[in-house]
Amino acid sequence: MKLFSKADIKGGVHHRLHFIKSVYKYRGLLLMLLPGILFFIIFHYIPMYGVLLAFKDFRIMDGIMASPWVGLKHFQKAFSDPYFLQVFKNSLLISIYKHVWGFPAPILFALLLNEVINQKFKKLVQTVSYLPYFLSWVVVAGMFINILSLNGPINAIISILGFKPRLFLTDPTHFRSILVITDIWKGFGWGSIIYLAAISDIEEEMYESAYLDGANRFQRAFHITIPSLAPVIVIVLILSCSSILNAGFDQVFNLYNSMVMDVSDIIDTYVYRKGLLDMDYSYATAVGVFKSIVALILIIGTNKAANKLGGKGYGLW
Amino acid sequence: MKMVILKKSASEKVFDILNYVFMFLIFLITVYPFWNQVVTSLSEGYSAYLTGMLLWPAKISKKAYEMVLGYSLLWTGFKNSIIRTVLGTLISLVFTSLTAYPLSKNKLPLNGFFTGMIFFTMLFNGGLVPNYLLVKRLGMLNTVWSLVLPGMIGAFNVFIMRNFFKSIPESLEESAMLDGAGYFRIFLAIILPLSKPVIATVALWVAVGHWNSWFDGLIYITDKNKILLQIVLQKIIIENNSTNIQEIMQRLQSNERSNYTGRQLQAAILLVATVPMIVIYPFIQKYFIKGIRMGAIKG
Numbered sequence: 001m002k003l004f005s006k007a008d009i010k011g012g013v014h015h016r017l018h019f020i021k022s023v024y025k026y027r028g029l030l031l032m033l034l035p036g037i038l039f040f041i042i043f044h045y046i047p048m049y050g051v052l053l054a055f056k057d058f059r060i061m062d063g064i065m066a067s068p069w070v071g072l073k074h075f076q077k078a079f080s081d082p083y084f085l086q087v088f089k090n091s092l093l094i095s096i097y098k099h100v101w102g103f104p105a106p107i108l109f110a111l112l113l114n115e116v117i118n119q120k121f122k123k124l125v126q127t128v129s130y131l132p133y134f135l136s137w138v139v140v141a142g143m144f145i146n147i148l149s150l151n152g153p154i155n156a157i158i159s160i161l162g163f164k165p166r167l168f169l170t171d172p173t174h175f176r177s178i179l180v181i182t183d184i185w186k187g188f189g190w191g192s193i194i195y196l197a198a199i200s201d202i203e204e205e206m207y208e209s210a211y212l213d214g215a216n217r218f219q220r221a222f223h224i225t226i227p228s229l230a231p232v233i234v235i236v237l238i239l240s241c242s243s244i245l246n247a248g249f250d251q252v253f254n255l256y257n258s259m260v261m262d263v264s265d266i267i268d269t270y271v272y273r274k275g276l277l278d279m280d281y282s283y284a285t286a287v288g289v290f291k292s293i294v295a296l297i298l299i300i301g302t303n304k305a306a307n308k309l310g311g312k313g314y315g316l317w
Numbered sequence: 318m319k320m321v322i323l324k325k326s327a328s329e330k331v332f333d334i335l336n337y338v339f340m341f342l343i344f345l346i347t348v349y350p351f352w353n354q355v356v357t358s359l360s361e362g363y364s365a366y367l368t369g370m371l372l373w374p375a376k377i378s379k380k381a382y383e384m385v386l387g388y389s390l391l392w393t394g395f396k397n398s399i400i401r402t403v404l405g406t407l408i409s410l411v412f413t414s415l416t417a418y419p420l421s422k423n424k425l426p427l428n429g430f431f432t433g434m435i436f437f438t439m440l441f442n443g444g445l446v447p448n449y450l451l452v453k454r455l456g457m458l459n460t461v462w463s464l465v466l467p468g469m470i471g472a473f474n475v476f477i478m479r480n481f482f483k484s485i486p487e488s489l490e491e492s493a494m495l496d497g498a499g500y501f502r503i504f505l506a507i508i509l510p511l512s513k514p515v516i517a518t519v520a521l522w523v524a525v526g527h528w529n530s531w532f533d534g535l536i537y538i539t540d541k542n543k544i545l546l547q548i549v550l551q552k553i554i555i556e557n558n559s560t561n562i563q564e565i566m567q568r569l570q571s572n573e574r575s576n577y578t579g580r581q582l583q584a585a586i587l588l589v590a591t592v593p594m595i596v597i598y599p600f601i602q603k604y605f606i607k608g609i610r611m612g613a614i615k616g
Binding site: 019022028042115124125131135143152156193276284291 | 598
């Protein structure tokens, strides 16, 4: 996936005269671009400037500019706050669990689905597997709250088997597993699309000649299908690495409760409560900035690593 | 694999059987949560608490649906979510395509600068508080604009469209230019009609995003008349807000009321809210697949 090429970045001003001429020549196109650029300035770059809040004691009457500078005070406060460290740890843990279990799930599903010969059944499973992705976390959380409740079907099965019913969603020992499982439930089908597409792009002749050489189905899967998926797997991995601190705001927010706060409160829910409910704007911004910077470092780092390990063209840029 | 497999070894046959069983389980696991809502919502009163109610309601009743459909806040939510989705999608499409088209021309001056500037927004953002304060300062709180404008153009969608526009042969535009058409004319008369697949894809992505989005509705909208469907759901299902459930229940006769617990109501409201998505889903599904292939692999 090349979002843009090297030429995109290097292109630009060589000769001033040439430049002015081409601006005039392409004025129509530049005018079309104007609203978009204004949008990105207003709704992305101005909030980036708002990051300054993190280094100030924000007073709403004074605005961002006139509020007094306080340096790294809010960052120091965050790092000396055991609760922030807990929230940071939760974000990392939940996200790592989700990656470890959730990353291979769609790949495995795509590989196995590809081996299904009955086309109608294959299509049915495939279609159904995408559906949960199109529902909001409010809806999905609502369903699972129902299913996991004391008199829901899971507990019905547990009591039929002779065990004691459990309150899954208020039990800190189960909560993170529930986050991981519901996340996989919602996303595995959708996540598999990209792999299924890549599989369908593999040339038929490769399989045919492997077959003639005596390779069985497992050998064909291991020597043709999986290696052909490697570039796609790397790209998806890079993209997901950048979101390692995104433990899933929508999901956690809709599933958590006061009983499981210690294991489920993540950076994003913490920022929301501190910033918008407690109106501790500067502190919440500082926590958010810390998260964004870590994410930025991660994506640049993984992209570099991908280009180095896999050769040019593996990274996003 | 369309190839005919002539003979299968024993281990391959065993694998086939296991694989079919596994796929069937996946199918069940995906479908069951929906079915569970159907069963719960159709159960009468306390029969929703019987453990036998796994696959079929003990006693069928449409009461929960009658109550939910008479709940005015639900319809307010539906209306506002539809307005948001339609308006948001239209605006997004217009401005995303207007941004993507110039960037598809390598000769555009400062193309690299603008591209980089848009790409950077995929890597870094100001975060929740600065965004909230901006929307507030712009006076958009409690208006549909707070839901539609901040996410109007997504960098990723711009790049997907741009890559598609790039794949259109330039000779088409050149001949139009010789006929005296300007870039805007070419964009409207040639590029857009040829770009239906990518436009449909982005439209669907954006529309689903709007329909399902709720957090912005939670923080920017406090006016009850402007509430979004997802927030109504959240109040009733997640927060288990008893005043809301009470409000729905008031329509019941008092002796019937004690028999209902809100559980069926929650399931019914959840399904009613999901119906539009499930109904249009089969139609939009193929576009999504096409879109993701186009954007991610072919791009």
